[in-house]
Amino acid sequence: MPADAKKLVKKATQLMKPVEKFDCETRKKTTTGGDTITFDYMWATHLSDEDFEWVFDLFKLNMLEMYQKSQWGFDENSKRNELRATTSRFIIALNEEGEKIGYTTYRFVVDHNIPVTYCWELQILPSYQNKGIGGMMLDTLERLSAKTNMEKVMTTVFLYNAPSLGFFHKHGYVSDITCPSDDSGLDYAILSKETP
Template sequence: MPVDAKKLVKKASQHLKPVEKLDCETKRNTTTEGETITFNYMWATHLTDDDFEWVFSLFKSNMLEMYQKSQWGYDENSKRNELRATTSRFIIAINSKGEKIGYTTYRFVVDHNIPVTYCWELQILPSYQNKGVGGMMLDTLEKLSAKTNMEKVMATVFLFNGASLGFFHKNGYVSDATCPSDDSGLDYAILSKDTPNQ
């Protein structure tokens, strides 16, 4: 399996437009209030500087305090490099006025010898949270995971981020086999959802 896992991840990572080519876009495209949302898909390396600064600004406004109180701490340069990594892929949500309202960044990786789609960040403007936008992006990731033969979608969430834990649980994510135990003293959980059968 390990050799296959590496091959599958390499192949998935080489797709230039995986969501479009493999027809993985979510069929859900309206918020709970009926607004139509569209999505742009791109590699991190193809983001314009303005787009990247918007991505980073949203990450920072949503997550800075959480990172500062976490065991990881906050390192701005490290986070910028992480978001702009050559293996990072983006789904950017656009509202009916053409404004960016959220994004998820993901990577195809081998995790404990298993090929997975890792949801690295999922950030949405506060005014668009709890309206179904995040669920739409997860739906696309799950479809993409199936089409690229990844075994599951994974995410790491701070234990004190109740809203995020609730969101992932609501969408069917559970503690992964690799999740730290309750008595580990660590302040994050690793969640996953098996890739749906096609």
């Protein structure tokens, strides 16, 4: 593994408040319905128990059935640990009343010898979907990726999750070089977008 990829990821991971430090919050703050969205940024380990339960409940609301029918299956303890990993960070979207309406969790990782920003989850309340909020959070991740010298933003999507596949494709994400082939028998795709 190239030492510089490891170094870049280590350096990015140690940043306390990277979005604020590099001023890379999305410039888009208004939904298609005209609502103004604000964002909170925090480490997974800094989430209150109440906030973490909200994160987990939204994950289950949107994804439980998909995980249950996936080859991975659903393991609650494993998913809780994944969401609360010490290297995970959150971008939490808030509506005009200050209510939490969605989040993305991401990590800086070395993937196949390349430093990347990995979008682990992107979950939005059903009533706020298709209003541009996910795109705002992706925009922040892409800007952050550029500022921290990560080569691309990556994500994993179930092949039968058509809305999610459509969302990422709309935002310029394509099958990554590491994506399983069509005849692999696997039920997920790995997508990426190179950092500008």
